[in-house]
Amino acid sequence: MLQKLEMFIAVANEEHFGRAAASLGITQPTLSSGIKQLEDQLGVQLVIRGSRYGGLTPEGQSALVWARRIVGDARQLREEMRYKRHGLAGRLRIAVIPTALTWAAQITARFSEKHPKVRFTILSRPSAEILTMLENLDVDAGISYLDNEPMGRVSSEALYTERYMLVCSPTSPFAGQRSVDWAALEGQKLCLLTPDMQNRRIINANFAEAGIAPEALIESNSTVVLVAHVQTGGWVTVLPSDIAAFLSGGKDLEAIPLTGTQSEHAVGLVAPYREPHTPVLDALLAEARRMSEIPR
Incomplete structure (x- = not known):
């Protein structure tokens, strides 16, 4: 079921069957079949279908919340097991506001010195898009403003004050x-x-x-x-x-x-609120805490 939940999340995120299939590296018929099987397993219609994607049903909206939670927990489980076998390893995806890209370089450089098996993907994105990407599980963390606009439920570590x-x-x-x-x-x-x-x-x-x-x-x-x-x-x-x-x-x-x-506004590292965090994300938050120029 986990794979089908990931298909469902991709369709909800992309709002298009073709783009969702491409994002997962599968064919559109495979995606459609997976969504239909998920609906059969749950006993409800999740996606409104017509000649094109028509949105989620009310049941689909509720299922999306659960799907993101389940897939997030499964990814955390994999990270926990990888940590027990190999120490901190894997890839961290971080979305960063354009004005904080130099700080992204600082934190990843310091982190890589201590944990060389961790790789990074850094994306430049507006702050509003970063929150959406965190919610959709498209990135693991972000560097964004902490105090100017609503952040939602996230874990955060302030890095610096923007002047x-x-x-x-x-x-x-x-x-x-x-x-x-x-x-x-x-x-x-x-x-x-x-x-x-x-x-x-x-x-x-x-x-x-x-x-x-x-x-x-x-x-x-x-x-x-x-x-x-x-x-x-x-x-x-x-x-x-x-x-x-x-x-x-x-x-x-x-x-x-x-x-x-x-x-003046604080900028910092943000991550989806989850207790506990994966070991690698917990270590990244701790590194941000050490780097912070803002007194605690």
Whole structure:
């Protein structure tokens, strides 16, 4: 039944039989047959079928909660047994907000030194998508904001507090200044992250607190794209200090602290709430706790 539950979860996540089958590496007829067998075993219809996927039935919605719990428990059991045989091993999938990718590198590097048998897959994703991926069992952990928008029921370890920098070229009127007030960005040629990114919503809130409403003429979901535009000399961007230092390092760019009224937000490691965690995830949370720059 476990395999059929995984098929059911894939269909619910993808909302498409063909994509679900592809995600599992099986044919669509095999997937459809597996879902039908699961329905026969449970004695209820789970999926509304027509010429295409039509959603889950009410029974299917209830079954999805149980399916995720059962599959999650089964994966935890496998991890527990692998740990008893081989120590910490396997693959951890981590989704990370774009502005925290440098921290993802730090934590995985430190963790790999202690546990070289653990491999990582790191994905850059918006904060809202990270929560969905955790719920759908698509990733094992995330690095995201902890205190700006609802997180749901998760385990978390705070890593750092996000502070913001203006990134500009040496030809910018801001070049050489020790700090720049948020209000001074009114009317500037801004390139910023897209509005679906929580970082952009935080930046917009800081603009509002400063009494301005500047317009971003260029928006991107990539911090690299933003810094590339700044390098042309005509643009400025706002980024958290850590990623700003990383992307401007070795380039003819300046990263200048922003001052004035501003909100700061904690970023940390998050994982689905489960007691106990798998040994490898428990060790990752402990590593984040050791790395934290936020006093406990």
